[in-house]
Amino acid sequence: MLIRHADPAATTPVTMTGAKDVTMQVMVGRDDNAPNFAMRHFVVAPGGHTPHHAHPYEHEVFIVEGELEAECDGETRTVTGGDVLLVPSEAVHQFRNASAAPARFLCLVPVTSDCGQPVSGS
Amino acid sequence: MLIRHADPAATTPVTMTGAKDVTMQVMVGRDDNAPNFAMRHFVVAPGGHTPHHAHPYEHEVFIVEGELEAECDGETRTVTGGDVLLVPSEAVHQFRNASAAPARFLCLVPVTSDCGQPVSGS
Numbered sequence: 001m002l003i004r005h006a007d008p009a010a011t012t013p014v015t016m017t018g019a020k021d022v023t024m025q026v027m028v029g030r031d032d033n034a035p036n037f038a039m040r041h042f043v044v045a046p047g048g049h050t051p052h053h054a055h056p057y058e059h060e061v062f063i064v065e066g067e068l069e070a071e072c073d074g075e076t077r078t079v080t081g082g083d084v085l086l087v088p089s090e091a092v093h094q095f096r097n098a099s100a101a102p103a104r105f106l107c108l109v110p111v112t113s114d115c116g117q118p119v120s121g122s
Numbered sequence: 123m124l125i126r127h128a129d130p131a132a133t134t135p136v137t138m139t140g141a142k143d144v145t146m147q148v149m150v151g152r153d154d155n156a157p158n159f160a161m162r163h164f165v166v167a168p169g170g171h172t173p174h175h176a177h178p179y180e181h182e183v184f185i186v187e188g189e190l191e192a193e194c195d196g197e198t199r200t201v202t203g204g205d206v207l208l209v210p211s212e213a214v215h216q217f218r219n220a221s222a223a224p225a226r227f228l229c230l231v232p233v234t235s236d237c238g239q240p241v242s243g244s
Contacts, residue, residue, distance in 0.1 A: 001194035001215075002208040003201060006184070027206040028182050036232040037159040039182050039206060060150050060161050062128070062184065062228060064204075072123035079125060082186075084149040084161060086124040093123075106184060108230060110158040 002032055006041040006064070008104065014042075014050070016120075021048025021097075029122050030111050037110050038122035042095075044068065044103045049096040057113035059087035061095075066103025069096040089113075124154055128163040128186070130226065136164075136172075138242075143170025143219075151244050152233050159232050160244035164217075166190065166225045171218040179235035181209035183217075188225025191218040211235075 004027055011023035022044050029038040041064075044050070052071070061070075063083045070079045072093045079085065087093045097103045111122045126149055133145035144166050151160040166172070166188075174193070183192075185205045192201045194215045201207065209215045219225045233244045 001192065001197060001199065001210075001213070003192070003199060004206045006204045006206055027184075028208045032208055033210075034182070034208065035180055035211065037182065037230065039184070039230070041206075058157055060156070060159065060230070062149075062161070070123065070125070075123055077123065077125055082128045084126050084128055084163075086150045086154055086156065088123075088155075089157065091123070106228075108159065108161070108182070 002028065008043045008102070011041065011043050016051050018051030018053060021045035022050055024121070026121070030118060034111055037108050039106055039108050040121060042105050042107055044095060044097040046097055046100050046102065050094055052092065052094040054090050054092045056089055057110050057119055058089050060108045061085040061087065062106040064104040064106060066097070066101055067099040068103045068105065069098055124150065130165045130224070133163065133165050138173050140173030140175060143167035144172055146243070148243070152240060156233055159230050161228055161230050162243060164227050164229055166217060166219040168219055168222050168224065172216055174214065174216040176212050176214045178211055179232050179241055180211050182230045183207040183209065184228040186226040186228060188219070188223050189221040190225045190227065191220055
């Protein structure tokens, strides 16, 4: 069976426009023949953030540790370890680390959207 | 935005045949209009286990804390906090807690399988 450990040292920088001090590892994805959805592990350094953007597919997010400001369609909430979020398709969203410690989260996406197109980063 | 906390106290017993001392909470599911996949939070008490079974859809699992024996198609591995597993469709699998402490994991499933049938517990 496929077993991988979510290790911050195994993440690599996210180069997407609008991302700052974010690294990522695909834990289970298309390359593993995940049939429906992909699990990615993100680390956001203090002062870092994900892109402020929207896309035609949802996120399901689990905060592993640390504290993040989660913005979704203009609403901003502070989330911490153990919190789960659903970011709907086409919602404008961003995760920002305003704390002094790294924050880690899982973010799951469908492997395809938009009539079968592969989802970026899945 | 939908935010829920993965709280062991909010889980309820899994009554499926073959489950022992397992509780569960749907964190994001069909009732939340999750379009593609569902995230569930499980707690397995010491001595407890999930059913030894197979089904026509995959699991993606993240161990939150504790230690579990993960069996998949005859192979058994010990997994702990931070480990991620892909259990393929139709693999015979079971999670057993042989430790002295509760174990918690996230288990994600597609919301439908088998020509659009709703997946149990999604």
